[in-house]
Amino acid sequence: xxxxxxxxxxxxxxxxxxxxxxxxxxxxxxxxxxxxxxxxxxxxxxxxxxxxxxxxxxxxxxxxxxxxxxxxxxxxxxxxxxxxxxxxxxxxxxxxxxxxxxxxxxxxxxxxxxxxxxxxxxxxxxxxxxxxxxxxxxxxxxxxxxxxxxxxxxxxxxxxxxxxxxxxxxxxxxxxxxxxxxxxxxxxxxxxxxxxxxxxxxxxxxxxxxxxxxxxxxxxxxxxxxxx
Amino acid sequence: xxxxxxxxxxxxxxxxxxxxxxxxxxxxxxxxxxxxxxxxxxxxxxxxxxxxxxxxxxxxxxxxxxxxxxxxxxxxxxxxxxxxxxxxxxxxxxxxxxxxxxxxxxxxxxxxxxxxxxxxxxxxxxxxxxxxxxxxxxxxxxxxxxxxxxxxxxxxxxxxxxxxxxxxxxxxxxxxxxxxxxxxxxxxxxxxxxxxxxxxxxxxxxxxxx
Numbered sequence: 236x237x238x239x240x241x242x243x244x245x246x247x248x249x250x251x252x253x254x255x256x257x258x259x260x261x262x263x264x265x266x267x268x269x270x271x272x273x274x275x276x277x278x279x280x281x282x283x284x285x286x287x288x289x290x291x292x293x294x295x296x297x298x299x300x301x302x303x304x305x306x307x308x309x310x311x312x313x314x315x316x317x318x319x320x321x322x323x324x325x326x327x328x329x330x331x332x333x334x335x336x337x338x339x340x341x342x343x344x345x346x347x348x349x350x351x352x353x354x355x356x357x358x359x360x361x362x363x364x365x366x367x368x369x370x371x372x373x374x375x376x377x378x379x380x381x382x383x384x385x386x387x388x389x390x391x392x393x394x395x396x397x398x399x400x401x402x403x404x405x406x407x408x409x410x411x412x413x414x415x416x417x418x419x420x421x422x423x424x425x426x427x428x429x430x431x432x433x434x435x436x437x438x439x440x441x442x443x444x445x446x447x448x449x450x451x452x453x454x455x456x457x458x459x460x461x462x463x
Numbered sequence: 464x465x466x467x468x469x470x471x472x473x474x475x476x477x478x479x480x481x482x483x484x485x486x487x488x489x490x491x492x493x494x495x496x497x498x499x500x501x502x503x504x505x506x507x508x509x510x511x512x513x514x515x516x517x518x519x520x521x522x523x524x525x526x527x528x529x530x531x532x533x534x535x536x537x538x539x540x541x542x543x544x545x546x547x548x549x550x551x552x553x554x555x556x557x558x559x560x561x562x563x564x565x566x567x568x569x570x571x572x573x574x575x576x577x578x579x580x581x582x583x584x585x586x587x588x589x590x591x592x593x594x595x596x597x598x599x600x601x602x603x604x605x606x607x608x609x610x611x612x613x614x615x616x617x618x619x620x621x622x623x624x625x626x627x628x629x630x631x632x633x634x635x636x637x638x639x640x641x642x643x644x645x646x647x648x649x650x651x652x653x654x655x656x657x658x659x660x661x662x663x664x665x666x667x668x669x670x671x672x673x
Contacts, residue, residue, distance in 0.1 A: 324535065
């Protein structure tokens with residue numbers, strides 16, 4: 236029998252959601268350990284001494300950090316529907332777009348929400364271009380999900396677009412796109428967030444909105460800071 | 464399938480990663496060398512989002528981003544494994560490759576192209592990160608164990624970092640004398656001359672990212 240799985244997470248984190256989504260899609264039972272990120276536990280600091288971030292997957296005596304690395308570990312270790320495609324090229328494409336989301340989309344999105352003036356204007360333009368790339372990818376595939384007929388690695392990686400994007404825009408009072416723009420992404424977001432396996436591990440919307448509203452000054456300060 | 468082509472640029476450690484992966488697998492490939500200050504239509508067409516090298520072209524398939532190319536080459540071609548077989552060991556290899564990419568490379572390179580207090584800051588940061596890598600090597604021949612793996616390929620840009628770190632110093636020797644790596648390593652004199660020639664450009668790029 237496989238050793239027990241624990242997941243160190245925190246409320247509202249899309250990265251943590253990625254790990255939960257993958258475990259649920261594979262039907263793997265797990266214990267969720269919730270952190271207070273303002274007051275990190277001994278367990279978290281010991282399990283992820285280098286980055287000190289969530290999620291961290293604990294599988295028996297194994298520790299896996301970084302959400303996308305965790306996704307691939309879950310896919311390769313547990314039975315159940317595959318998250319990544321079988322073909323090496325399709326796999327590299329899925330990874331490429333997941334990296335695009337993390338490295339190209341994240342910063343301009345945050346600046347769109349929490350900066351001002353010229354910076355905000357340029358960031359919004361860049362964010363919309365990024366969304367257009369993803370919209371194009373979805374349309375190209377002609378399927379319900381990035382992963383095809385069922386949810387896959389890239390859908391999970393893109394969870395921020397499906398759920399967090401709307402909440403954060405509402406909390407900041409900034410709208411990136413109008414109702415008509417990016418119809419494929421809108422349809423996909425609804426499909427993703429209403430999936431039976433995904434729904435239970437999405438944070439409560441009202442609670443999430445309250446969280447982002449309450450912390451908005453902190454985020455505005457954060458985007459002003461020089462790059463790490 | 465038609466032959467593999469690799470869009471590369473002289474002296475690029477990222478392009479070197481892709482070349483080493485192909486050489487390890489014994490895959491014949493054609494090099495298309497770019498002038499990064501005058502990018503070709505071919506490069507811009509195949510990597511419109513990042514506009515960087517390396518880019519692997521394999522029939523109608525295009526793969527960009529050096530570490531993704533290494534994983535693609537590992538999965539698409541026969542030959543010695545670049546990533547280990549065990550899922551946990553694979554997760555560890557990916558984690559450490561990302562660590563090199565995201566935590567080590569930047570301070571390391573920035574310490575060359577900045578000055579004064581800023582430079583001191585990067586030197587200190589690079590040293591801390593390299594110390595972590597030194598501990599990871601822990602008496603092994605390569606980060607991958609007995610044979611070259613993903614983390615070794617990721618770390619190739621860190622040559623010359625070996626003063627205080629004996630394990631890394633030994634690793635640099637092992638790495639650079641590996642058959643596959645020797646085929647892909649640019650001539651040292653040419654490389655130094657290239658960096659000297661482009662020093663001002665790099666300093667400007669470094670300033671812009673501060």
